Amino acid sequence: MEGIEHRTLKVNGINMHVAEKGNGPVILFIHGFPELWYCWRHQILALSSLGYRAIAPDLRGYGDTDAPESVSSYTCFNLVGDLIGLLDAVAADQEKVFVVGHDWGASIGWYLCLFRPDKVKAYVSLSVPFRRINPATRVKPVDSLRAIFGEDYYMCRFQEQGEIEAEFAQIGIEEIMKEFLTYKLPDALRFPKGTKPFGHPRESPVLLPPWLSEKDIQYYASKFEKTGFTGAVNYYRNLNRNYELLVPWTGSQIKVPVKFVTGDQDLVYHMPGLKEYIHSEGGLKKDVPLLEEVVVMEGVAHFINQEKAEEINTHIFNFFQKFI
Known part of the structure; x- marks a missing residue:
């Protein structure tokens, strides 16, 4: 990772580790689960060579960033x-920045666009x-x-x-990382108690x-060996809490x-229902009126920014160049 x-x-009361490279307009890369700044290694090198300043933090609970103990944090x-x-702290000279998010990072990117659109020039969301x-359904996410x-x-x-932290530790962190990052089935991911997770024999x-x-x-395993998975899975433990906190934004659009x-x-x-929502006029396009393009890449699974790094680099570059 030469030159990174x-x-x-110190940000927002925690110590946050950040990797960065390049000069020019800032691109903030937000990683997902179970990843680190490292998942953006290809994007950092490529986009920094094309005139951007790439910034990729370890999110709270991950890697070399602090992991507060409270779930509600x-x-x-x-x-x-x-x-x-x-x-x-790092881009005070830039009124707005470009943002790219994947998985949980994509969700956080959507929250950033929702809460602080004044900070975002344009956004590339991967996977999520x-x-x-719409809290009118009155069904909380985990219950649903x-x-x-x-x-x-x-x-x-x-x-x-x-509970899940203990199971992961028993399996072994390196094995868990291999299983997650190579998971390619489009089916729902399940971890039945008392059986081998990920749907195939451990042997x-x-x-x-x-x-x-x-x-x-x-590299991934070395960091999760140090931190464990608690910080990372605490994001999921706030699904219902986020649902309640987002009530004031009911019906809001991404602008x-x-x-x-x-x-x-x-x-x-x-x-269920997500393809229809993404592709229908009354779905994603209605809620994100400045949505310019939806790309579905053939034969590609969840960890898209690593699996198809060059293509994703091109998608990011071509889109952001419109706003320079």
């Missing part, structure tokens, strides 16, 4: 507050679309997921404090795809230019 600089900054307000503090805020997918669904299994080795090396796995990119094998893309 690392530093730790991981709400959408905390996460966006961290990013605002980061931008104030904006979801209409449990009703649709059952108690074994991974987001439901993440709710009990300490069978996990074969790494060409875009993922043993060195990559070891920044957006490009959405996903893979046709992404498990998120195959969640």
